[in-house]
Amino acid sequence: MPLTQVTVHVVQCDACNTVFDDEEGGTLFPTVAAANDSARALDWIVIGGQYLCPTRDQAHQAIIDQAMPPEPVMQVPGQIDFDGGEEP
Numbered sequence: 001m002p003l004t005q006v007t008v009h010v011v012q013c014d015a016c017n018t019v020f021d022d023e024e025g026g027t028l029f030p031t032v033a034a035a036n037d038s039a040r041a042l043d044w045i046v047i048g049g050q051y052l053c054p055t056r057d058q059a060h061q062a063i064i065d066q067a068m069p070p071e072p073v074m075q076v077p078g079q080i081d082f083d084g085g086e087e088p
Contacts, residue, residue: 009035013053015060020044020051047071 008028011020020039021027029035036046045052051059070085 008084011035011039011051013044013055013060014050014055015052015063018053020053028088 002051007064008030010027011029012018013020019027019053020035022038022042026038029038040048040053043054045064050063050067052063
């Protein structure tokens with residue numbers, strides 16, 4: 001019998017190192033897409049290459065905040081700002 005290499009993927013939380021477990025033995029995935037789909041189905045957050053379990057605390061929120069883009073600036077040239085002055 002030949003020895004065959006098999007690659008599998010395991011999802012682990014980037015904030016608390018909890019390993020994904022769907023309670024049906026589905027913790028090893030053949031593809032990244034399958035891992036992402038299963039994690040999202042059980043309320044894990046997948047942001048780029050980072051995974052966050054359903055726990056919500058400051059450590060998890062810090063990773064979410066870091067991944068968010070900056071808020072858009074909606075200042076139009078000539079628009080009056082809240083202080084009453086005109087923006088350049």
